[in-house]
Amino acid sequence: MGRRSSIIGEKINSNWFDAHATFYGDMRGGATMRGACGYGNLFEQGYGLATTALSTALFNNGGTCGACFEIICVNAPHWCIRNTAIIVTATNLCPPSTHPSANWCNPPLRHFDLSMPMFTRLAYYRAGIIPIKYRRVPCKKHGGVRFQITGNPYFLLVLVYNVGGAGDVSDVKIKGSRTSWIQMSRNWGQNWQTGTPLVGQSLSFLVTTSDRKMLKFVDVAPRNWRFGQNYQASINF
Template identity: 70%
Template sequence: MAATGSTLGFIFVVKLLSLCLFFGCVAGSLSSGVYWRRAHATFYGDMNGSETMQGACGYGDLIKQGYGLETTALSTALFNDGLTCGACFQIRCYNSRQWCLNETIVVTATNFCPPNYSKPEENWCNPPLRHFDLSQPMFRKIAVYRSGIVPVIYRRVPCVKTGGIKFEIKGNPWWLLVLVYNVAGAGDVVDVKIKGSNTDWIQMSRNWGQNWQTSALLQGQSLSFRVTTSDRRMVESDDVAPADWKIGDVYEGKQF
């Protein structure tokens, strides 16, 4: 006998819930497909966030670059060799009446929480654990400071940014290194192409974090960029940098 629509719907829900339980989901909406997952969170740095600057994603002064202190370092399982840099996460403390505060935060991934294999029972950033090492101000929004570490639930959310995508040109005339930041939407960049006013589109390669490189000689040409994020959306910013662009300058393109 053929399955009815209601039967098929029930089977789908059961299978989806089984997958969710297997992968650590704890709540969510079947219509949206966005589920919360379990992890833990700690904090690093002081209330000024000075120790959270720079980091493994290649960003510099997070205040000037628009990220503020709403940032986090990710454990190996979440960092994905830097591919997750720029992604945004919604996080809230979970299942601890003693330590949890009733607030949800949104943070951008800007750093890496390194594993310590000499302490397999003490280091929360060791694989395969999912862990957020938050800036101290962000941690204090969701949990009592003296707790030190708390269970949390999290999910990916779109990044909301002000202004266009920023391109900071570094390197030298024979080797360009471009930091791509302030990316809205998915936030994590998976592909960058560059074009001089006298060239076709040139594929850039990831150097580290969100720094992208090319050895193409582009001096004296205006520069355009194509940026693709992990959700496969692409935005093209034409003639972002003028022909007299300089190493160390930052140029602003379009936004998702």
């Protein structure tokens, strides 16, 4: 345990890494709306309280959004709850701070800011901050991958969420029923954009996760799709 590597490109494996963890909110969860990954209501989208904000060193400019981590409390026997582990999905950024007593998320530190219910599964809340070990693990999600479409007829923004397997999406292509495949670019978090007008066409997606696995989602959104709606595929990673 304790082996280190760069988080960028870090794969799902059995290697554990050192970090620290804090918590936000209260036992009801606190900030579960939106965030730097672009997700909306975390309960409605299936993430619930099993989520974490990541420090800059782990966030990777939003590229790690959707990844899943197993976390254990270590080296603090007076605070750690023994023989417990949690699995959380990355849904937000824990931003750097200039305050000397709240700089745990500053580069190059690796840090997880957990919901209070998840933190208190690992340690007594009075600890405030705890040393942990973590590792990337596969994400297990219910149902198919989801695509939420926003924007306007000349600017399409698609949030890709509820992604299993590696969880973090590294590439998205979109295809209208009258177009070839169109490369999308990351707008922010897991929101992907294109300027190609696609209103009135059924939409298909080609999604690649960070482990280079690729799935094709054919005609996920029907021809009469509407902005503000989300559409669920029948398959997942």
